[in-house]
Amino acid sequence: xLLTAKNLIIGDGKTNLRNGxxxxxxxxxxxxxxxxxxxxxxxxxxxxxxFQDASILPGLTDMHxxxxxYYSQPxxxxxxxYMLAYYAQEQGxxxxxxxxxxxxxxxxxxxxxxxxRVACEKGYCQGPRIxxxxxxxxxxxxxxxxxxxxxxxxxxxxxxxxxxxxxxGADWIKVLTSNRTSVPEYTQEELDAAVDExxxxxxxxxxxxxxxxxxxxxxxxxxxxxxxxxxxxxEQVKQxxxxxxxxxxxxxxxxxxxxxxxxKIEAGVDKGDRIxxxxxxxxxxxxxxxxxxxxxxKKFYDTGVVVCTGSDMVLYEAPPLPINxxxxxxxxxxxxPLQAIQTATENPAKVLGMQDIFGSLxxxxxxxxxxxxxxxxxxxxxxxxxxxxYQSGKSVYKK
Numbered sequence: 339x340l341l342t343a344k345n346l347i348i349g350d351g352k353t354n355l356r357n358g359x360x361x362x363x364x365x366x367x368x369x370x371x372x373x374x375x376x377x378x379x380x381x382x383x384x385x386x387x388x389f390q391d392a393s394i395l396p397g398l399t400d401m402h403x404x405x406x407x408y409y410s411q412p413x414x415x416x417x418x419x420y421m422l423a424y425y426a427q428e429q430g431x432x433x434x435x436x437x438x439x440x441x442x443x444x445x446x447x448x449x450x451x452x453x454x455r456v457a458c459e460k461g462y463c464q465g466p467r468i469x470x471x472x473x474x475x476x477x478x479x480x481x482x483x484x485x486x487x488x489x490x491x492x493x494x495x496x497x498x499x500x501x502x503x504x505x506x507g508a509d510w511i512k513v514l515t516s517n518r519t520s521v522p523e524y525t526q527e528e529l530d531a532a533v534d535e536x537x538x539x540x541x542x543x544x545x546x547x548x549x550x551x552x553x554x555x556x557x558x559x560x561x562x563x564x565x566x567x568x569x570x571x572x573e574q575v576k577q578x579x580x581x582x583x584x585x586x587x588x589x590x591x592x593x594x595x596x597x598x599x600x601x602k603i604e605a606g607v608d609k610g611d612r613i614x615x616x617x618x619x620x621x622x623x624x625x626x627x628x629x630x631x632x633x634x635x636k637k638f639y640d641t642g643v644v645v646c647t648g649s650d651m652v653l654y655e656a657p658p659l660p661i662n663x664x665x666x667x668x669x670x671x672x673x674x675p676l677q678a679i680q681t682a683t684e685n686p687a688k689v690l691g692m693q694d695i696f697g698s699l700x701x702x703x704x705x706x707x708x709x710x711x712x713x714x715x716x717x718x719x720x721x722x723x724x725x726x727x728y729q730s731g732k733s734v735y736k737k
Contacts, residue, residue, distance in 0.1 A: 339361070339362045339384060339385055339387065339731075340359050340360070340361055340362075340374075340377060340378070340381065340384045340385065340386045340387070341359060341360045341362065341386075341387050341389070341394060341707065341709075341728075342357070342358065342359035342360075342374045342386060342387070342388050342389065342394075343358075343388070343389035343390065343391075343392040343393060343394045343709065344356065344357060344390065344391050344392065344393075344713070345358075345392070345393040345394065345713050345714065345715060346358030346359070346360070346371070346393075346394050346395075346699065347393055347394065347395035347396075347676065347679055347699070347714060347715065348371075348396075348698055348699050348700070349395060349396040349679060349680060349683035349684045349697060349698040349699060350680060350684055350698060351674075351676050351677045351679070351680035351684070352676055352677075353676075354676065354715045355371070355372075355373070357373060357374050357375070358371065358372065358373055358374065358394075359371070359372065359373065359374040359377045359378070359386075360394065360699060360705070360707070361377055361381060361384065362705045362728075362731040363705075363731070365731075366704060366705055366730035366731035366732065367702060367703060367704055367705060367730075367731065368699060368700060368701055368702065368703050368704075368705050369701065370701055371699055371700065371701060389709050389725060389726075391711075391712065391713075392709055392710060392711055392712065392725060393709070393710050393711075393712065393713060393714040393715070393720060394699070394707060394708075394709050395679060395683065395699070395707070395708050395709075395710070395714065396683040396684070396696070396697055396698055396699055396706060396707065396708065397437060397438070397439025397440065397466075397683075397696065397706030397707055397708050397727065397728070397729065398436070398437050398438045398439065398440075398647070398661060398682040398683065398708060399438065399439070399440040399441065399442070399646070399647070399682055399683065399686035399687065399690075399696075399697070400433065400438050400440075400441045400442070400647060400648060400649050400659055400661045400682075401441075401442045401563070401586050401646040401647060401648040401686050401689070402442065402444050402565060402586050402588055402648025402649060402650045403429070403433075403441045403442065403443050403444070403648075403649060403650070403659060404443065404444065404445055404446055404650070404652050405425075405426040405429040405430065405441070405443050405446050405450070405451060405454065406422055406425065406426050406443075406446030406447045406450045406451070406486075407445075407446065407485070407652040408421075408422060408425055409484075409485045409486070409652075410652055410653055410654040411654055412654065419447075422447055422450060423450070423453070423454070426446065426450055426451070426454050427454065427457070427463045427465065429465075429658070429659070430454065430458065430463065430464065430465025430466060430468075431463075431464065431465065432658045432659060433465065433466045433659055434464060434465065434466060434727055434729070434734050434735045435724065435727070435735050436658075436659055436661075436662065436724065437708035437710070437721070437724050437727050438466055438659060438661065439466050439467060439696070439706040439708075439727065439729050440466050440467040440468075440469070440686070440687075440690075440696060440706070441466050441467070441468055441469070441659075442469045442470065442510065442648075442686070442690065443468060443469070443470040443471065444470075444471050444474065444510075444512050444544055444546075444565065444650075445471055445472075445473055445474035445482070445486070445487060445512055446470070446473070446486075447473065447486055448472050448473050448506065449472075449506065449507070451468055451470035452470065452506075452507040454468060455468040455470070464729075464734055466729070467696070467706075467729075469509045469510065469690055469692075470508065470509055470510070471503070471508050471509070471510045471511060471512040471544070472488075472503035472506060472507075472508040472511075473486055473487055473488045473503075474487045474488070474512035474513065474514055474546075475487060475488050475489070475490045475496065475499055475503075475511075475512070475513055475514070475532075476488075476489060476490075476513070476514040476515070476523060476524075477489065477490075477491055477515075477523045477524055477528075478490075478491055480514060480515070480517070480523040480524075481514045481515075481516065481517040481523060481546065482514050482546075487514060491528070492528065493527055493528055493530075493531035494531070496528055496531045496532050496535070497531055497532075497534075497535040500532060500535040500536055500539070501535070501539070504536075504539060504541060508541075509541070510541065510542050510543060510544055511532065511536045511541060511542075511543040511544070512543065512544045512545070512546070512565075513529065513532050513543065513544075513545045513546070513561070514545070514546040515529060515545060515546065515547055515552045515555070515556060516546065516547045516548050516549045516552035516553075518549070518623050519549070520549055520550060520551070522551055522552040522555055523552065524552075524555075526555050526558070526559070529545070529555055529556060529559035529561075530559050530560075532559070533559045533560045533561055537560070542562040542563075542691075543561050543562055543563075544561060544562065544563040544564075544565055544586075545559075545561040545563070545564060545565060546565045546566060547564060547565070547566065547567065548566040548567065548568035548569060548627075549568065549569050550569060550571075553567060553569065553570055553574060554574060557574055557577055557578060557581065557583065560581065560583075561583065562583060562584065562689070563583065563584045563585070563586055563646070563689060564578065564583060564584070564585050564586070565586050565588065565648070565650075566586070566587065566588055566592075566650075567585050567586075567587060568587075568592065568627045568630055568631070569626075569627075569630055570585075570634070570638065572634075572637060572638065572641070575638045575641050575643050576641050578643050579641050579642050579643050582644075583643075584643070584644040584645070584646055584685070584689045585638070585643050585644070585645050585646070586645075586646045586647070586648040587631060587635065587645065587648070588648045588649065588650040588664070589631040589635070589664060589667050589668075590649060590650075590651065590660050590661075590663045590664045590667060591649065591650045591651055592624060592627045592628055592631065593628055593631070593663075593667065594651070594653070594656055594657070594660075595620065595624045595653075596621075596624040596625060596627065596628035599620050599621040599624055599625075600621070600625075603621060631667075631671070632671060635667075635668065635671040635672065635673075636671050636672030636673060639668075639672075639673055639677075644685050644688070644689060645668075645681045645685060646681055646682070646685045646686045646689055647661040647664045647665060647681045647682040647686070648661070648664070649661050649664060661682055662721045662722050664682075665678040665679065665681070665682060665718055665721060666678075666718050666719060666721075668681065669718045674715075675714055675715055675716070675717070675718040676715055678718055679714065679718075679721075683697050683698065684697045684698050685697075704729075704730050704731075705728055705730060705731035706728065706729055706730065707727070707728040708724065708727055708728075709724070709725040709726045709727070709728075710722075710723050710724055710725060711723035711725055724737055725737055
């Protein structure tokens with residue numbers, strides 16, 4: 339089967355093959371990529387699907403999701419294990435509808451992602467390729483302790499928890515070590531133990547860190563990905579480049595919260611409105627966070643740090659998995675649409691160590707493909723106009 343369109347975005351941050359085509363083999367992998375005229379002459383018996391004035395690009399990867407985060411649901415009391423499975427399955431369905439063919443889940447109830455992946459493999463439901471941690475871990479009383487994150491203290495207990503989570507099927511380890519204050523939650527010794535044990539066993543680890551000095555401590559410990567990194571400094575980002583550490587900024591989550599708080603405040607605060615009153619308090623964090631991303635993203639990107647898209651959207655009724663908006667913000671802040679697309683395609687695949695499986699439109703890789711209306715190289719917002727999504731060469735969503 340040949341797929342063709344006016345724009346073929348490879349995913350390397352620079353290449354748009356005009357009037358290109360992809361040949362998908364029977365094994366669901368990309369057999370060849372080239373100009374339509376050349377492939378059509380070479381494979382004259384192949385059926386052609388021509389999307390005309392559209393863009394074909396690799397399936398997207400969301401590097402920071404929580405498919406099992408039900409805590410903000412107004413009827414959270416209904417979410418037993420059965421409801422959680424249905425809820426997570428719905429998140430997987432939404433992902434495919436957005437062109438997201440791979441996710442990294444960074445903490446859901448224990449075992450949920452492992453079983454959802456098996457269910458998808460068995461064909462019981464459809465969803466993206468799932469890479470996942472277990473519940474994640476925090477200090478006693480630390481960030482996320484009331485949202486299902488396991489509480490664990492002291493280096494050897496942390497090492498034991500790393501071993502337990504890997505035993506139970508986790509692909510990555512996640513640690514949370516900062517919230518909205520300057521007090522780091524884990525000690526350097528504890529962070530070092532988490533990274534050392536994870537790496538010793540041949541796995542990678544992510545850290546939730548947004549403020550100083552927790553950011554510096556996490557960089558020094560050697561985490562593979564820094565999640566959020568809200569108040570990073572230029573020197574720290576350069577250190578991350580030297581350490582081969584990736585940055586998943588999740589700017590959209592902070593931007594949505596900033597906009598929500600701003601809207602509440604501008605509408606006028608009713609002292610009896612607890613949500614509005616809380617918005618004023620939260621604004622002291624989200625406004626500087628919003629500005630930090632806006633002012634620094636391009637400067638940090640230009641250091642060469644590997645940036646990946648991540649949504650981290652868990653608010654009730656918020657846009658689901660909005661890495662489309664994350665890419666829009668990246669372009670608004672100064673990088674090109676093709677570079678933004680790379681943060682959701684080639685970069686995540688490399689960070690996950692799966693660049694030989696997916697992430698680019700290249701021969702031999704899985705045919706995970708997103709087709710959108712228009713020229714996404716010229717207008718990143720075209721990413722929202724999904725026409726069709728392919729996973730391993732098969733159509734899994736069609737508008």
